[in-house]
Amino acid sequence: MRRPRWWTELILIAAVYAAYSCGRLLARGDRTAAVDHGLAVLRAEETLGLDLEHALNRLFTATPALGIPADFAYASLHYLVTPAVLVWLFRRRPAAYRAARTWLMLSTLLGLAGFTLLPTCPPRLLDPAHGFVDTMAQFSAYGWWGGEASAPRGLGGLTNQYAAMPSLHVGWALWCGVMLWRYGRSPLVKSLGVAYPLLTALVVMGTANHYFLDAVAGVAVMGAGLLLAPYAMRLTDRVITGGSRQSAPLVSGGWETSAGERIPGQRSAPAAADDTPASAR
Template sequence: MTITATAPRAAAYRGKLRWWTELPLIAVVYGLYSGARLLVRGDVDDAVDTGADILHFEQLTHLDPERWFNHLFTEHAFLGVPADFAYASLHYIVTPSILVWLWLRRPTHYRQARTWLLISTLIGLIGFTLVPTAPPRLLPGAHGFIDTMAQYGSYGWWGTDASAPRGLGHLTNQYAAMPSLHVGWSLWCGIMLFRYGRNVVVRTLGVLYPLTTALVVMGTANHYLMDAAAGVATMGVGFLLAAPALRLVDRVQARVTGAIAARRGKSGGQTVVASNVANGANAAGGAKVANGANGANGAGGAKVPSPRTVPVPDDADRDPGAPGGNAAGRGERSRMS
């Protein structure tokens, strides 16, 4: 005999997820992300020194391709303009779209993937707070980087302050280069597409998207190679922490649910006991009355007279000629006469 196990139906599992709890959760984490970039600006001089140190380390190890990509994008507008559009928009579009796709088509994997993304984003916030870093485009001119977002600003909605729309540059923290969540989020999206995609095109996009994003962030002079590597490491740590975090959440939810159920069961049990006692008393009383009545009928065969029953006169008081009179009485009277 062969025993097969089937996965839970997607519709049944989706019933455990609530969009009115998912959307606020994601909104809160994204709000923290944006708020941290805004509030934790760090010291500009320290951020510039950190960026210069990262670039110097890359030059010593001969792992500094960002300058070559930056020159390529600034010299060829057909590369620089699409790269600027990709940097300014894709992470706002692709990442939420993947979340919605998982919710609708892969609900059994959504919770794990969402938790992975959220934890990694929180780790990125810690990096922004502890290591404020100036991107290559904000290093002194001697380093030779050109801000392609400013160069091709007339093609898009952004100004000279990263990818923020014109006039809103004060709402972003430009010294939050380490780690690169552009790369981290794109890696998460690529893994989701490659793992859960059902055709070659989707899986190919899953491979190309994070690679293209890494080239874009370096070519636009917004991140170093080390930032991209830190973004990958951030997603790795988030992946390792996702499963324990979910187990902890499930354990807490189980305890809270059990406590609530026990409290409801205790109050409900008291009501049920009281109701059963009352019902038992009524049933016992009814049984006693019924048994008493049946016993009386069985013993004497006579009915218990009701208060409205008229007493029947004795034979001595009856008229001998009346119907139903006693025969013995009539005979006695005839002999006397």
């Protein structure tokens, strides 16, 4: 399969990411509703015994050697590893690139729909009585971020802090992991493909940026995007080709017949002029 043009891919990815970023800002939602949704998620986890983020957040808060690297990972890897894997696929696995890119983009747009329909307050923004500490704020002196998510200091107003459900940090990390596992050749690359999404899930919970169920929703969104990707690619192909169909194949399919034999439905060719005397036939 021919590799797509790099400049068209760059424009497409930039357009989708811009739409995602703008839509994420517009889908801020009501703060009261977001807090209610966050508390509902937390109560559901506590009922099911799935509130893993409490223990992880206490560990990261009490151990700067874990909390600070986790904050750096949360603030940067999401925006570095995913583009790097896209470029790697484009250059080294062109036959797999288009399907992988379509899967990632569809899942991202589905995540945006989740932010819009279900604005959710992350654990770090709940009342302190619920037992969570914002490690990004606690260790902000060590990084470029301030007290408002992972945005650089002074730019917190440009982020939607209630875009927690689903966790696309986990979703994108899962996509990267699948690509590294499936197309990586060395055991090291495949091991990174397993470790990266697991590490990301621990980071987003330990820093109190996401609930465990946010991570589960991120995986679900990626699964939905994977199922929809083939249909999206076929639709795109139809639009690009204008719905044109190939001409019907020959009835014979390329096979020849013996003298005097005709395939049913085959049109006879006009008889060629024959100067051979009848007596010689």
